[in-house]
Amino acid sequence: MIWPFKRTVETDTKSLAQQSEELYAALGLTFTTAGGVTVSGETALRVLAVGCAIRVISEAVACLDVSVKNLVSE
Structure with a gap:
């Protein structure tokens, strides 16, 4: 049986992990x-x-509700 749908996943990667001096200077x-x-x-x-602060912030963010909305244009 052939699956009738093609799975395409669009990814948008944004990160500050790639640090640059220009970015730091701009900010x-x-x-x-x-x-x-x-x-x-x-x-x-x-x-x-610092580790404790990161833990507190990440636990607070984990408690937030996530709502996903699908916008359909007609």
């Missing part, structure tokens, strides 16, 4: 402390308070 972000120490995402995650 006005600096990752150097007043003491001159550079902080990266990797070093920030080693701080307990």
